[in-house]
Structures are given as structure tokens and as C-alpha cells.
Amino acid sequence: MLNQAPTSENILDMIEAIFTLHGADSYLGEEVTMAQHMLQAAWLGEQQGENEAVVLAALLHDVGHYANKLPPEVLMSGTDNRHQESAASWLAEFFPAGIIEPIRLHVAAKRYLVTVDPDYRSQLSQASIDSLALQGGDMSAEEVAVMEANPYLDMAIRVRRLDDQGKDPELATPDFGYFKPRLARWLMPSAREAES
Template identity: 55%
Template sequence: MTKINSKNIVDLIEDIFLRRGAESYLGEQVTMAQHMLQAAQCAEESGADNEQIVAALLHDIGHYKNEIPESALAKGINNFHEEAGANFLEDFFPASVVEPIRHHVAAKRYLCAVRLDYFERLSPASIHTLNLQGGPMTDKEIREFEKNQYLNQCINLRYWDDEAKDPNRKNPPFSYYKPLLESLVS
């Protein structure tokens, strides 16, 4: 595997999108690429800042586990997709991008516990994984989660994630977001 650095990380991510974007997304009506591109589009349409748009664009990159270098996977405890993705990206992108990605599944468990109307937004596949992910948070978990400095960004990302599953929606190609990604690499 090519050594990843700040100069080639965006090309590498683009390559993953182009080579593997057409793969299906866990029982949803959209492909993986459509899902992540639509999430970024939802963020942009909501007037989100660049970090949030990029977080939405990359939030499920951890599903491509065999594209992620061993060194990043070695940092993880369970390497669920949100952790694997965040550990992969944290060497190149700011915490404001990486932390919402790390917590986007926790945010679903959080919202299921604190917002009564949230559960209705979930797709059948997402309800199924909710149960595997531990179900709604307990009160103790809620209190812990609310200490997160990026709480609002985590919640926003979660809503875009849930919205980005529309097979009829037209979304921009990856190349549209490439300059934005490049501007945030450090």
C-alpha cells in the first residue's frame, strides 16, 4: 500500500470513492458514494461550515475497512466503522471534522434517547443496526455524551446521515468537493 501523507490523502480518498462508491449501502436504496455525497449536499444546503460538509462527505469511509492502513486500525479498540474512519482521518483532518465522524453512531443512540420524534426518521436498516449498536443511550451515557465539545456537530451530522438515502436525489460528484477537502488537510 502507498504511504499515505498529506499530499496524497485526498487523491486516495477520491480513488476509494471512484473504485468502490458503487457498492451498496447496508440495505439502503442508495450506493455508498451517493449516501456520502448526499450527506455532504445536505450539510451544504443547511448552511454548514466547511468542516461539517467534509465530515458529512467522509463519515462512512470506515466502512471500507480494507482500504484503511493497519497503523490506523491498530489504534482502534473495536474498529467499528465510525472508529476506524476517525482513526484513519485524524492524522490529516482537524478534530472538527474527525470527532463528529467518530461519534455519528453514538449520536443516533443519543437522539433516540432524547428526541421523541427522532426514531421515526430512521430507515429500517438503521433501526436494525441501532439494536446491534446498543439501542438508545442510558441516562448516564447521555450525560457523558453531552460533554463532547462537538455535540452540535455530531447531532447535525447524524441528521444529514439519515437524510442522505434518497435514490431520486441528484447529488454533485466527488470532484465538486475535492478543493474543499484539500483546503482542510493539515
């Protein structure tokens, strides 16, 4: 199914297929699966009173590992698969910027927080520390300034913190079906379909 071109009619089923077909994949050295991780990030956001755009961005933040020509395992072998860009590009036709931009920025938010918050690095899992170097490490002063000018910085940080928290092998969550109707409410017609 992921080899098909996404449309507004099939994108939710394609996302669900990622959770179903790849959800049991290990999450890059963490103690949870990929589906557990994404579902936990969204569920924790809901439990913490985050707005729906942040919850849904947290749910989708790692789908780029599968909407990508480079599999997630390349991160473990020393190559950045730029999954944040893949996810944002794959979903951008179908969801508004309030969901897409925090997804696109969730890796940059890790780099930003490591740079500006002296306590943040100690809160990261070993796998997140290992991938940080591949993803660019600490930000330069110029990168920090660009990040701080981004209107989605706050949302990206909130998604990043949910990303960091969603790694508990004991935490039970609803399955993807619980969130699917919410995603449907945010779905926009694709630009390609509007042109035809």
C-alpha cells in the same frame, strides 16, 4: 491504493479512490449506493447552510467502511464493524478535530437522539434501525451525560441528521471532485511526516 500508508500527499487520492472504487457498492440495505449516500449528506449540508466542517464530516462519515479490516457487509450479518472509529483513526493525522470528531461521534449521535428525542426513532430507515441494535441501542443515563459534555455534540448531531437524510435514490449531487478542493484546504501535514 488503500493498502498504502496514507500521507498528506496521497490521502485525498485515497479518499477519492474509495468513492471511485467502492462508491457503487450498495449501502447496507438502503436504496442508494455508498457514494450517493455520502455525497448526498454533504450536498444537503451545503444546501442547508451548514458550515464547511460539518459538510466535509458528512462527506467522509462512512469512509471507515473501507479503511477498515471488516467490510461493510458484516453489519448486515450481525457484527458492528465500528466504521466510525476506523474513519476517525484513518483521517485523524490529516484533518482537524472539527471534521474528525463529528465522524467519530455520528453513530453515538444516533444512539443519543434515539434516547433523548421520542420522535427520532420513527425518522430512521429500517437499515438504520437494524444497525442501531448492533451499535449499542439506546444510551444509558451515564452515556447521555458523557455525550452532553462533549464539545462536538452539536456538530455530531448535525452530521447524523445529514446522514439520515442522504438516502434518496432520486437526488442528484456533484461528484467527489466538487468537494476535493475544500478538503485540500483543511488538510494538515501528518505527524509522521513532521517527525521525519
